[in-house]
Each structure stands twice: as structure tokens, then as C-alpha cells.
Amino acid sequence: METKNYCYEYPRPSVTTDCVIFGFDNGELKILLIERGIEPCKGKWAFPGGFMRENENSDECAKRELREETGLQDIFIEQLFTFADVDRDPRGRVVTIAYYALVKLTQYNIQAGDDADNAKWFPISQIPPLAFDHDRILRMAINRLRGKIRYQPLGFELLPERFTIPELQNLYETVLEIKLDRRNFRKKILATGLLIDHNESIKGQPHKGANLYSFDEGKYQQLSNTGFNFEI
Amino acid sequence: METKNYCYEYPRPSVTTDCVIFGFDNGELKILLIERGIEPCKGKWAFPGGFMRENENSDECAKRELREETGLQDIFIEQLFTFADVDRDPRGRVVTIAYYALVKLTQYNIQAGDDADNAKWFPISQIPPLAFDHDRILRMAINRLRGKIRYQPLGFELLPERFTIPELQNLYETVLEIKLDRRNFRKKILATGLLIDHNESIKGQPHKGANLYSFDEGKYQQLSNTGFNFEI
The missing domain is CATH 1.10.10.10 (Winged helix-like DNA-binding domain superfamily/Winged helix DNA-binding domain)
Known part of the structure; x- marks a missing residue:
């Protein structure tokens, strides 16, 4: 049975992190996606991510989720934008702090783990239907990469x-x-x-x-x- | 007596917005600060902000707090960065989605309101001691303004x-x-x-x-x- 031991005077949102991972392979820009193994959005593709714990900040959460769900660590990762629309998650109010990461594709073998069924690189021209508002997060990440690559x-x-x-x-x-x-x-x-x-x-x-x-x-x-x- | 009617299976952080407001006056870049009238950090200066409500997203929250605490509305405002360090607020776990805003100083009279005692413009060379991690938020906002003004x-x-x-x-x-x-x-x-x-x-x-x-x-x-x- 579910225990509900954490009680507050005012309602509070859950907070998650999600990470858009870019790789470059044979003249193609690619994104690493995880096929969701659980509801909501089971069977849809999503960015690796999950709930922030009480004893970690959002950077630590993003890196932990990345490691757990893809095996990736020690890569470039930076905060992107926070998505806080009221209805963005069917489980209730969930605020997600989105990140983006850059991977040297030649150096890493990607593995799926945790609550994910499957991890796969997709060319940005062939992205499958995404869970939640992840299409919006992806557009923002691509724009950020395009903007920043000009001056960093x-x-x-x-x-x-x-x-x-x-x-x-x-x-x-x-x-x-x-x-x-x-x-x-x-x-x-x-x-x-x-x-x-x-x-x-x-x-x-x-x-x-x-x-x-x-x-x-x-x-x-x-x-x-x-x-x-x-x-x- | 306090009621604690909102119970969850896992602990959740509070989520706030804070807004760094820039104005330009007589060759000086200035920041609008609010003197906190309540604990924690009573008497210290802070950016206008407050708790996000269940039925509003973070943009709406930032704009509402701005209006309530300073009377400002219909100004340029944009998300800056989310600060989620574990110990950043003595009240417990509080994640803040920071914004920055730009004001045409000639057009507005600023008024203090709500739970704030006092609102005042400070030149960035003379910022008083700030509440919470607001000095870190301010540094990030100044860097963002400096970066963006070159290409937007x-x-x-x-x-x-x-x-x-x-x-x-x-x-x-x-x-x-x-x-x-x-x-x-x-x-x-x-x-x-x-x-x-x-x-x-x-x-x-x-x-x-x-x-x-x-x-x-x-x-x-x-x-x-x-x-x-x-x-x-």
C-alpha cells in the first residue's frame, strides 16, 4: 500500500530533470532517446530523466539519471530551461528542469537500464513521437545548441x-x-x-x-x- | 493552527520564482530590490518573487509576483536559470525558477506592496547584502544581460x-x-x-x-x- 508521509500546508509540484543528449555521427546530428517501459506514456520515447531526490540538487539529479539510464558520465552537461506548464504531465503537477548534454559518439557505448526498456540514437530528422512535452524541450535544446555553437x-x-x-x-x-x-x-x-x-x-x-x-x-x-x- | 492537507508518497520541494529587474538611469545600470518584511531574512534585500500556485505556470507566477510586489507589468521578462541547491533556503527545500526583466525607468513609478516593506533601485556597484542565494542569481543575470545584449x-x-x-x-x-x-x-x-x-x-x-x-x-x-x- 502507498504511504503518504510527506504532508504540507500548500500543494507542491514534483520536480524532475530531463536531459537532451546530442551526438554527432557520420554527418548526422543525433539524439539519444529512451523508450518508456512504464506508464504514463509507456512505449513512447523520452529523454533520460526522473525525480529529484531530497538530498541532491538538479545538476546531481540530471547526472545520476543519465548514468542510471544510459551509462553515460563525465560528459558536457548544462542546464537548458525549466518547463512548468500546469498540464504537462498526466500524473499531476510536475516541473521539469531540462538539461542538454554533448557526447563524443566514438567514445561511448550506450546501454539502457533502470525503468527504461530501450535506448537508441535517432537522427534529428527522424525523431519518433515523444512523451509529455518533450518535443517542445527538444526544439529549445536544438535552438540553444545552434545559438551557442556560434560563440562557444x-x-x-x-x-x-x-x-x-x-x-x-x-x-x-x-x-x-x-x-x-x-x-x-x-x-x-x-x-x-x-x-x-x-x-x-x-x-x-x-x-x-x-x-x-x-x-x-x-x-x-x-x-x-x-x-x-x-x-x- | 496550520493545516497540512497536501500529502505525498515522496518529499517534494516548494517552487518559487524570483525576478532580477534591470533599469538604466543616468548612465547607471540599476536593480530593483525589495526589503523583506517577513522572516526568513527579514530586513535583507531580495528580488521580487514568491511561491508558484497550483493553477499557474512559472511565467504567470513571475509576472504576478512582479505586479503584486512592484506594480510593474507589460515589461520584457524572460526565464534566466533554475536554482535548486539543497540548502539554499532555511525554510526547507525550495527550488526557485529565476527570471530577469528589463524596465524603461522613465515610464514607471515603482511601488512596494504585499509582504514587502520597501522597494528601491540600487546601482549595481552598490548592492546591499542580499537574502538567500540572491547574490548568485544576480551574478548570473548580469552575465546573461552582458552576453545577450551583444546579439539581441x-x-x-x-x-x-x-x-x-x-x-x-x-x-x-x-x-x-x-x-x-x-x-x-x-x-x-x-x-x-x-x-x-x-x-x-x-x-x-x-x-x-x-x-x-x-x-x-x-x-x-x-x-x-x-x-x-x-x-x-
């Missing part, structure tokens, strides 16, 4: 540790849904001084011979403290 | 309907805490095509003879839909 080096969180400039350009073109001039992009990105050249080139296709770079995190911190603007 | 026309929300280019430059310099070149600023701002010239100049000091402009909201909407970047 978020893109590097989605690429392998070492990447070529054509790969980086491809990421920007995919996220922003625009075509960029190859020579101009190369010039701009090298002028930032944020890439470390490893004087090493890749063997395989499709960018045979292209030089490998990595992102200079320390240099970025230094520049951003003095007002640097990472503008593509 | 937020500045116009802080100026009178009609303003001169030196006034606009002064606003940008104050918010960003930098000096801008007068000729360069004028050229950039006119090149955006977002200012309507009223072919009318002000009579008084200190900018005698400077032309009056207003912001072209419709043009901005049009440009921002096609990916316009308002970069100062």
Missing part, C-alpha cells in the same frame, strides 16, 4: 579528441543547417588560435591526407576570460 | 521610446563595462537598419542637437527570422 566551442564536445578541419566544418554545417565556404572556414578557425596541429594526417577515407587537430581548452579559457568571441 | 536588441528595452545614439552607446558601455569608439559605434548601429530616424533633435543637455531614434521592432523580427546577428 561546444562543437569540440561532439567530435573525437582528434579531428580534421573538414570534419569540424561538416559538424558546423550540420548543426547550423547552412553551407560554409571551405577556404573561409579554414582561415577563420585557424585564426582563432584554438586548434593544436598534431602534424599527423589520417589514412582512411573520405579526407585522406587531411591534418589532425585537437582543441586547445587552456587557450580557450584564457581567451574567454578576456572577452573572446568565438564567431563562426 | 535587449538594450532598447532599457531606453526611453526615443533616444539618441550617444544614449544608446552609453548604455552599451555601461552594461559591457567597456569603452566604444564613437564613430565606429554610430556606423555599426546605423548599418543594422534597425533604427528609425525621427528627424527630430533634443533640446536639453548633454546631447543638444543629437537626433532622436526609435527601435524598429518589425524590422528586427524580419531580420532575426532569416538568421540576423546583432553584433556590437
Whole structure:
């Protein structure tokens, strides 16, 4: 039987976190979704998330749920927006603090766990019907990523540790849904001084011979403290 | 006697909204604070805010509290960030959804009301000790304003309907805490095509003879839909 031991003078909402997880794979931006194994919205797809506990803040909750439901940890994660519409959840009043995370797809195997039946990457052009108001959360997350990638080096969180400039350009073109001039992009990105050249080139296709770079995190911190603007 | 009629299986936090209100006055960026008339933190200064009701979402709550505590309505207001640290409020677990608002100071008389004793504008260089974690909320709000004013026309929300280019430059310099070149600023701002010239100049000091402009909201909407970047 249900116990209802927590009593208050005024009604209170439940608070959850939900996390939109972006990955980049073969020229496609993808989202990690969990098929809900329980009601409400059983069988629909949703972002990993769950109820915030009494002894954790929302960052801790978002990271715990991510770990429990997907096995992911130590990845870029940031608060997105809080959704508090009165009727957004059939269980009653639920406020969700939404997050977004960026994953280097090459580094992680995703596993489903907990109360989730199934975890799967979907290209953003082929998102299945989502539970609750998760379609609204997704739109907000995509807009945030598009906005921020222009002036913060978020893109590097989605690429392998070492990447070529054509790969980086491809990421920007995919996220922003625009075509960029190859020579101009190369010039701009090298002028930032944020890439470390490893004087090493890749063997395989499709960018045979292209030089490998990595992102200079320390240099970025230094520049951003003095007002640097990472503008593509 | 207190009634405790709302019982749940798991503990739930209270949810509040708080709103950081910016105004711009005589070359100073100011914040509207309320002196708390009740415990906790009685006598300290805080942002207007309060508990979210069962039948309102967080936007509605933030606007209602603003109206009740300061008389302000129909102003620019936007969600900022949600603060959910476990110990941020001595009353127990309280999650606050923070907002920020921008006010044309010339248009409003501020009144204190409700459970607040006193409402007052403070220059951001002279903020008194704040209640709860409101100093953290304030820092986040200032950073958001500084970031956004570079690529969204937020500045116009802080100026009178009609303003001169030196006034606009002064606003940008104050918010960003930098000096801008007068000729360069004028050229950039006119090149955006977002200012309507009223072919009318002000009579008084200190900018005698400077032309009056207003912001072209419709043009901005049009440009921002096609990916316009308002970069100062």
C-alpha cells in the first residue's frame, strides 16, 4: 500500500530533470532517446530523466539519471530551461528542469537500464513521437545548441579528441543547417588560435591526407576570460 | 493552527520564482530590490518573487509576483536559470525558477506592496547584502544581460521610446563595462537598419542637437527570422 508521509500546508509540484543528449555521427546530428517501459506514456520515447531526490540538487539529479539510464558520465552537461506548464504531465503537477548534454559518439557505448526498456540514437530528422512535452524541450535544446555553437566551442564536445578541419566544418554545417565556404572556414578557425596541429594526417577515407587537430581548452579559457568571441 | 492537507508518497520541494529587474538611469545600470518584511531574512534585500500556485505556470507566477510586489507589468521578462541547491533556503527545500526583466525607468513609478516593506533601485556597484542565494542569481543575470545584449536588441528595452545614439552607446558601455569608439559605434548601429530616424533633435543637455531614434521592432523580427546577428 502507498504511504503518504510527506504532508504540507500548500500543494507542491514534483520536480524532475530531463536531459537532451546530442551526438554527432557520420554527418548526422543525433539524439539519444529512451523508450518508456512504464506508464504514463509507456512505449513512447523520452529523454533520460526522473525525480529529484531530497538530498541532491538538479545538476546531481540530471547526472545520476543519465548514468542510471544510459551509462553515460563525465560528459558536457548544462542546464537548458525549466518547463512548468500546469498540464504537462498526466500524473499531476510536475516541473521539469531540462538539461542538454554533448557526447563524443566514438567514445561511448550506450546501454539502457533502470525503468527504461530501450535506448537508441535517432537522427534529428527522424525523431519518433515523444512523451509529455518533450518535443517542445527538444526544439529549445536544438535552438540553444545552434545559438551557442556560434560563440562557444561546444562543437569540440561532439567530435573525437582528434579531428580534421573538414570534419569540424561538416559538424558546423550540420548543426547550423547552412553551407560554409571551405577556404573561409579554414582561415577563420585557424585564426582563432584554438586548434593544436598534431602534424599527423589520417589514412582512411573520405579526407585522406587531411591534418589532425585537437582543441586547445587552456587557450580557450584564457581567451574567454578576456572577452573572446568565438564567431563562426 | 496550520493545516497540512497536501500529502505525498515522496518529499517534494516548494517552487518559487524570483525576478532580477534591470533599469538604466543616468548612465547607471540599476536593480530593483525589495526589503523583506517577513522572516526568513527579514530586513535583507531580495528580488521580487514568491511561491508558484497550483493553477499557474512559472511565467504567470513571475509576472504576478512582479505586479503584486512592484506594480510593474507589460515589461520584457524572460526565464534566466533554475536554482535548486539543497540548502539554499532555511525554510526547507525550495527550488526557485529565476527570471530577469528589463524596465524603461522613465515610464514607471515603482511601488512596494504585499509582504514587502520597501522597494528601491540600487546601482549595481552598490548592492546591499542580499537574502538567500540572491547574490548568485544576480551574478548570473548580469552575465546573461552582458552576453545577450551583444546579439539581441535587449538594450532598447532599457531606453526611453526615443533616444539618441550617444544614449544608446552609453548604455552599451555601461552594461559591457567597456569603452566604444564613437564613430565606429554610430556606423555599426546605423548599418543594422534597425533604427528609425525621427528627424527630430533634443533640446536639453548633454546631447543638444543629437537626433532622436526609435527601435524598429518589425524590422528586427524580419531580420532575426532569416538568421540576423546583432553584433556590437
